[in-house]
Every structure is written in structure tokens, then in C-alpha cells.
Amino acid sequence: MRDEREDKRTDWEHGTEPALTPLGTPQEPPIRSREGDIIHTAPELAVGEADVRSAEPGAREPLAGTSLWRDAWRRLLKNKLAVFGMLVVAAIILVCTFGPFVIRLATGFTYDYQPPEIELKKSFPPFSAPDGTFSWAHPMGTDTLGRDLFSRVLIGGRISLMVGIISTLVSLLIGITFGATAGYLGGRVDNVMMRIVDVLYSLPYMMIVIVLLAFFGGRSPLGQLVMLFVALGAVSWLTMARIVRGQVMSLKNQEFVLAARATGVPTERIIFRHLVPNTLGPVIVYATLTIPQVMLQEAFLSFLGLGVQAPLASWGSLASEGIQNIAIFPWQLIFPGVTMALTLFSLNFLGDGLRDALDPQMRKT
């Protein structure tokens, strides 16, 4: 503000962004590209500006032993928490994928199987048979309709993970295309595109997602799921776009791009074949951290009754059923809730570990 006299034109007139958009404020003095644009990063992740070196073309040369990825993999394995996270996530994915089949083969229960006898249509505590003795039949107990909670938690996990992964892929697709285009084209196009992102950032978008799902959802369980994928993917691409744009801007003036341009490679091909692969490090890190966020949002919506519809289940809808009976049947909340927390915990640790492994800034410490 004190420099207003020195420079009559504001940042915006320079075609640059003022250094103060809330989410776009780097934790270090802002890194500027040759155009003087500030490279955006999310505040909670210092990945955006830091990974430029890791994506240098030199790192991709097939020299024996120490490629970037092998190096990062070794670093990741040294991080005990990240390895823990990776193992837990792998285990949960495996169990959720194959568990329901195994349970059906072993005990005959499926996620929507309700016992026909009326006296069995109620919630039994974990490991207990209807007569109160110990039994392996329902390790997590049953829900209010007598359905096996274990298979419901596994099916819920399947859906939650699926929503997390597919919506993250949707957000990757939009975010990378948008961010890379804006970053590569630069100038006015970039300015307009990033202003759109800024505008979208400050929308109460969850409110609009709630309106969307409340008014359009509920026709069929599958339709509802597709709505969820699209809605969640469509609102979580913004940070990804900023990260990719920052990466592309710092890469686009390098010689290999110049070479590509000189040999007449078309623009889309430069963006998607030459630039985007070089931004993969930060993109993977951020995608890993997007999955738990999206899963949390899905659970939030399902909890409110707007997401996955019965008889299908997700961890959010199971928790919302559980809360209604929390005083009498606490296990109905505890099992899905704790499973979900454990999964998110592990995914977050894995994401943090990946960031440390791929982030050259952290290598110093």
C-alpha cells in the first residue's frame, strides 16, 4: 500500500495477480515466473513451487539406479509413518474389495441380507449370537434390521474409496487441463482463467452441491453415485489447477519446450506430452491428499442423507444410521467411524510421506 505512488498501475494492470489472494499466498516470498506472475500454491501444501527441480528433464534420464522415482521410493520406505499408511491403505483396499465375497462364502451374509425371522431383525453386539453367547458370525454386530455390520462396513468402504478415487480422477482431469492451458498460454487467457478459479474458490460450493444433490438426486442409487462423482470432482479441481499452472509456468521457458516449439510440435501436444508429464511429482502428491478430502466430503453428504442411498452404504451413511441409535447400539457408529478415520489417517500419512519424498526442499532438513 505504501508503494502506491511509486507504481501508479496496480498489479492487476500489469497482468499479474496481487500477492494476496487468500489461498494463493505462498509461505515463502512469492516465487515469480518470468512474466512476474506469482506461482500459486495451496497454503497447506508447500508442494507447488518446490518441486521444480524434481521435475527437471535431466532427472528422467535412464541413468542406472538413481532416477527421481527410485530415489523418492527409497526415501518413502525410510519414512515409517508413510510405510504404515501405505500398508494400511493397501490392506483396507484389499479387504474391502474381496471381503464381501469371503464373508458370503463363509457365513452366507451379504450387505443387504435381512434375516427373515422377526426376532433376528434387531441389533446384536459384536461377536454375539442371538442367545448372547460368543459367536464369530458377526464380528462387528448387526444393524437395526439384523444385517451383518461387517459386510456393510466393507461395502461402505468400497463405495467410499471408489468415490474418493473416481472423483479425484475427475478433478485431476479438469485441474490438469485447465491449469496447464492457463499456465502455458499465459497473458490475458491465463489472467481470465485464474480469475475464474479465484471466483470459484470463494464460493460456498458445498452449499451448491447440497442444493444439486437434494434437488436432482434420489432417482436411482446408481444415478446418485454418478452425481456424487461429478459434483465432488467438479469442486475439488481448483487447487490442482493452481499447482499445475505454477509448474507449467516455471517449465515452459526451458530449452526442451523451445526445442519442441522449434520443431513445430502443436500446442496441445507440447502441453500434454512435454509439460504435463513433468509436473507429475506434485500432482501425485496432491492427488493422494485429495482422496481423503473427497472421501470426507462424500461422507459428509451421505451423512446428511444426500449421498449414497440405501440399501447401498458408505461410511458416512452408516455413521448417520449409527448416530440415531448411539445410546443403545454404539457399535453401529464406532465401527464405520473408526474404520473411516483409520483410512483417512493412513492416506494423509501416505500423502505427507510422498510429499517429503518428492520435495527437494525437504531434503535439506
Added chain:
Amino acid sequence: MFRFIIRRLLITLPMVLVIVTLTWGLIRLAPGNFYTGEKRIPPAIEKNIREKYGLDKPWYVQYGKMMSRVLKGDFGDSLTYPGQSVNQILWRTLPVSATLGVLAYLLALAVGLTFGTLAALRQNSKIDYASMALAMLGISIPNFVLGPLLVLIFSLTLFWLPPARYGGFPSWSLVMPVITLSALYMAYIARLTRSGMLEVLRADYVRTARAKGLSEKQVVLRHVMRGGLLPVISFTGPALAYLITGTVVVEQIFAIPGLGNYFLNANFSRDEPLIIGIVAFLAILILVFNLLVDIAYGIIDPRIRY
């Protein structure tokens, strides 16, 4: 600075219009409306109601009417709560949600800053690992799991706190909702503070401050804190948006008659004026708040120029 504020305000208005139009469009494109619920209304009465609310006019007339009302700050009458205007509902429920949100944010700031600072100053110590593990837990436990677990422990087992009842501002009934709502921000703020301060602790100007003989306390409070807090401040804007989303769940769990609760019910009952009123109101709130954060940011960080 002045020009910057004017510019931002000029952007804000069209954005609110876009949000309102989007919401209105979504509601209108959806099949069914407020009158196609479970309770059948005799056609004659429905016709009268439609005339009263102007629903018999073509859509562009309705849109124009709605927009001109919204621009005047009048959101019309609620459909589900007869005799109450949306503005009345807003003014009644806002203090409830605001109390919850402000208390949660203050708690998150106090705890998050303390532990984040401690963790950064004693990097790789036990307190660092402990607070970062706790922060990770805070980020990973969904609030709709944390809230009921608190209820289970403190209300249903220990009988210390009321489970779900709203008793106004200074009351024990606020303790669990506020903790539930703030856990996530607490964790975020602790992580942001730690990384921000670690970054600054290595900066040249901090070395200069030490070199010129300032006491460690002065270095930390005057120099490190100031730089380390920047990411926390820039998180305030998104935090508000998240807080609003969070209150929807927390109010649902603890049966608090706040804005979020009304918003959700309005969606289920297709109460168009109420939905539009709340969305428009929150959009304005978020946009104005973001502007304030940006201004505060410039005051704290002298490197920023407008």
C-alpha cells in the same frame, strides 16, 4: 489500497448475482416443486398460492422479480414457515451459528497456534511429534464421528454434559459442539503454524535479529511469529467456508437451531426463497470476509503491495 478495495467490491456484486442465479436455476430445473410433496393440496388452493407467489408467470418474469427483491436485500417469505420472512429467519438463526463458529475458530486459533509454535521451536522433539500426530488425527476424524463419540463419553457414560440441547451463549451445552467443530481447524492451524514458522526460522532476517543481540523471546515474538502467522491468516478465508459447511453437520448432531439446520431442511422441503436467501447471505459473508483477510494480510506483511 483504496482502489484495491473498490475493485474487489465491484467484483463481489456480480459474483453474488452469479451464485444466486445458479442456485435459482438449479432449483427451477429440478423436477417437482414445493407443492408436489406428500401432502396433496386441492388444485384450487394450489392455484391461489401460485398466484400469490407469482408462480403462474413465465420464468423470466419470476427471475426478474426474484432478482430485484434480492438486490434490495429482501429475500421474500419462507414457504415452509408460513408468516415468517426469510430475513426474519436469517436474523434469528445467524447469532446461533455465529456464536458456534466464532467460539470454534477462537478455540482453534488458541490451541493451534500454541501447539504449532511449540512444535516449530522444538522441531523433532517429543512435543513436536505428539502435536503433529494429534493434528493428523484431528484432520482424519470426521466431525460426525467425533461429535457422537464425545456425546457417548461425556453425556451417556460420564453424565457431565447435556447431549443435545441448545441453551444459548454461556452454557455447558456449547462445549461439545464447539470442540467438534473446531477440531479440524485446530489441526490445520497447528500444521500451518509449524510449517510457516519453520520456514521463517531459517530466514535471513531472523538470523540478523539474533545477530544484533535480541533475546530469544523477542526474536520469536516480534520476528518469527509475524512471518510464521501469514499462512494461518491466509487460511482464515477458506476456514470460514469450511466452518459454514461444518456447522451444517454439527447443528444436525447436537440439534442446534442454527443457519445450517434451516438450510438443510429448506433443501429437503424445497423452500426456494429460504434456500436462495441463505446461499446469497453466506456468499456475501464469505466474499466480504475474504476481502477483510486480504486487507489484514497487507497490514501484517509489509512485502505485499496493492
